Amino acid sequence: MHAAFALSGAGFETIMINCNPETVSTDYDTSDRLYFEPLTLEDVLEVIEAESGSGTLVGVVVQLGGQTALGLAKGLEAAGVPILGTSPSAIDLAEERGLFAGILRDAGLLAPKNGTATDVTGALEAAEGIGYPVLVRPSYVLGGRGMEIVYDAETLVDYFRRIEGQGIVGPTNPLLVDRFLDDAIEIDVDALYDGERLYIGGIMEHIEEAGIHSGDSSCTLPPVTLGRGQLQAVRDATLAIAQGIGVRGLLNVQFAIGAGVLYVLEANPRASRTVPFVSKALGIPLAKAASLLMVGETVESLLASGMLPERDGSDVPADSPVAVKEAVLPFKRFRTPEGKIVDTLLGPEMRSTGEVMGIDRDFPRAFAKSQEAAYGGMPLEGSVFVSVADRDKRSIILPVLWLKQLGYSILATEGTAEVLRRNGIEARVVHKHSERAGLEGAPTIVDLIEQSDVDIVINTPSGGTARADGYEIRAAAVAGDKPLFTTIAQLSAAVASVEAIRAGFEVTSLQEYADQRAASASGAADLKPGRSALG
Structure with missing residues (x-):
């Protein structure tokens, strides 16, 4: 929509092809003409044939229509249709694993060790060479379909x-097999490139560790734990990738930092799902700017016109508020073929149905607002149940201690309670669901959740019997509308937000934030310290 508006303002007639009549971009006044057609090569070529009689076709924009539109670029070019922005051959450099590996090698950048396979034998060989755990993902699928983290043969x-x-x-359609980076920080970058100058739209830090689909992850803009050196390394790597691919317009790059090393996970020469978030949080019309770059404008000219604000070293201004994007995951509505609630564990396959945004002067307040908007927020008192896998027992101690100090009572399964007690945190031991047979009527944790005797549930996945117990706990929490945390990173952020929730919020609209930012940039005013916004 923004591209259509910008190109129309630049004097072009715009024609939109959309296969989804439910979206707002089907409004009659968004473009000069609108076609409801499947996004297949045959249907798009028919529209182009029909429209060619009414004027000269300047070109087709594919990089703002997601992966489906991007996949049409090569066929359109073969049919003689000009592609605006990043060329199909450049798109191939980012999409084809071997070609992209060459770009990274030339730039001195690292990717996680990886391989490909077309059958189970090849996959086993690749995984053995890489070392478990591995992330497996089919080629050319949307939303992370079929992606999983695999821990053994x-x-x-x-x-x-x-x-x-x-x-x-x-x-x-080979299977991609990548080394899975445990305990790594994932980073998203949205940028513009005109062939000479890079413009960083935003650098976002994921709250959950790498391995969770970016569509299901929370993220913060600007990053809240990354140092200046790390941010500069991300900018330099983004520039090298943009140059190597030959991007003209938008570029999204996903990085991970593990053990202090920067890895490139993937690059997408198109608009990502985070472009609207960055644009709203920072007041930058990235899609409009990208569309103008595709028809000959430059980053320099867009800076001169004021469409893009000047950046000091491509950083978000120091006094900028913090914005948090949170995914909405209505697991209660998702059912297995047997009618059970699907497991709520986050992973590499995307399951969110929407997202919200909270914005404020610091991370705890912004995160609190994102949770309020997505799930109704954290209970400010009550009981917290804790049961975590062995690998998480060390990292759970400080968040649970903080909850105890904030006045919450702690319940835990025997193993987790033992670790907490050794660290000075008293916890009431409760029975697992699998122990029901020998309890003679005593309640299990699932019973307590169903009876509303538990207000917050913390459960990270384990194997064996504990995995089945974990599912029952998580399903009961979802059915009872209890806040549920399955990653320590998400829990830590939520605990940090409790005091902000207790203090209460004031609300500032995004438009007011944009006005304050503009006034601050001109030296006329500062951001109001006590004000905030919830989107």
């Missing part, structure tokens, strides 16, 4: 058994 064989017959892995 047995699970990898089972993965192939489960996807058999779906047609998502084969000779023409």
Whole structure:
């Protein structure tokens, strides 16, 4: 929509093809003409044929229509249709693993160790060479479909058994096998490139660790734990990738920092799902700017016109508020074929149905608002149940201690309670769901959640019997509308936000923030310290 508005303002006639009549971009006045057609090569070429009689076709924009539109670029070019912005050959450099590896190698950048496979035997060989755990993902799928983190050979064989017959892995659609970076920070970058100058729209830090689909992750803008050196390394790497691919317009790059090393996860020469978030949080019309770059404008000219604000070293201004994007995951509505609530564990396959944004002067307040908007916020008192996998027992101690100091009572399964007690945190021991048979009527944790005797649930995934227990706990929490945390990073952010919630919020609209930012940039005023916004 923003591209259509910007190009129309620049004197072009704009024609939109949209396969989804439910979106707002189907408003009659968004473009000069609007077609409801499937986004297949045949249908798009028919529209182009019909429109060619009414004027000269300057070109087709594919990089603002997601992965489906991007996939049409090569076929359109073969049919003689000009592609505006990043060329199909440049798109291939980012999409094809071998070609992209060459770009990273030339730029001196690292990617997680990886391989490809077309069958289970090849996948096992690749995984053994890389080392478990590995992230497996089919080529050319949307929303992370079929992506999983695999911890051993047995699970990898089972993965192939489960996807058999779906047609998502084969000779023409290889399975991508990547080293999974444990405990790594994931970073998203949205940028503009005109062939000479890079303009960083925003650098976002994910709250959850790498391995969770970016559409399901919370993220913060600007980053709240990354140092200047790390941010500069991200900017330099983004520039090298933009130059290597030959981007003209928008570029999204996903990085991870693990053990102090910067890795490139992937690059997308198109608009990402975070572009609207960055644009709203910072008041920068990235899509409009990208569309003008595609028809000959430069970053320099857009800076001169005022469409893009000047940046000092491409940083968000020091006095800028913090914005947090949170995914909305209505698990209560998702059911298995047997009618059960699907497991709520976050992973590499996207399941969110929307997102919200909170903005304020600091991270705890902004995060608190994002949770309020998405899930109704944290209870300010009551009881907290804790049961975590062995690998999380060290990192759970400080968040639970903070909850105890904030006045919450703590319940835990026997193993977790033992660790908490050793660290001076008293916790009432409760029974697991799997222990029901020997309890003679005593309540299990699932019973307590169903009876509303638990207000917050913390559960990270384990294997074996504990995995089944974990599912029952998480399903009961979802059914009872209890706040549920399955990652320590998300829990820590939520705990930090409790005092902000107790203090209460004032609300400032995004438009007011934009006015304050403009006034601050001109030296006329500062951001109001006590004001905030919830979107």
